[in-house]
Amino acid sequence: QVQLVESGGGVVQPGGSLRLSCVASGFTFSDYGMHWIRQAPGTGLEWVTFIRYDGSKKYYVDSAKGRFTISRDNSENTVFLQMDRLRIEDTGVYYCAKDVGRYTWDYLSWFDYWGHGTLVTVSS
């Protein structure tokens, strides 16, 4: 069955960096786009970023542009989220999620499988 396992969360000071990883199994990873979605404490979900199945295009929420970078390694079935210049408001649980469509070009989609999430805490 489809499994998505995130790692790399932790506590970091404002201005610091973290790199999240999400290892996928149970499907042909290289055929599907992948997303990161976050949930700040006590609030709802927020889509953060998407990468196409082949890594050729990436999309970001405005607040992440210029600070976060999504990438993937299809040989390792892994998607990454490099987060730099972190802010207190980046605190939350970060989920990786599989796009429902094969070879999807655009980030406007829905998510059929999610991981359990990894907690990122930005605090001084």
Place this chain on the structure above:
Amino acid sequence: EFVLTQSPDTLSLSPGERATLSCRASQSVSYSYLAWYQLKPGQRPRLLIFSASSRAAGIPDRFSGSGSGTDFALTISRLEPEDVAVYYCQQYGTSPLAFGGGTKIQI
């Protein structure tokens, strides 16, 4: 900006009762491209409904979605204790992709 407003914030019901969760959009959702997810503490989020009314694989038929335009609903016909969760709607028809604020179901 595309805003999804969910109501009520919290729904307190008894097992066997019917739950109706509302999701209202600030503008029409293109092609009824609306999904519903269930989030339980300590578990991974689960897709329930896509395209407003299509049930995802493995989802019990007591979960149903309806609506079009700006008004959508998720209905759980007979609540079970394991339905305690927060439910989110999400639109994917128009940029930017957006989630609602969630409705918590208590039993």
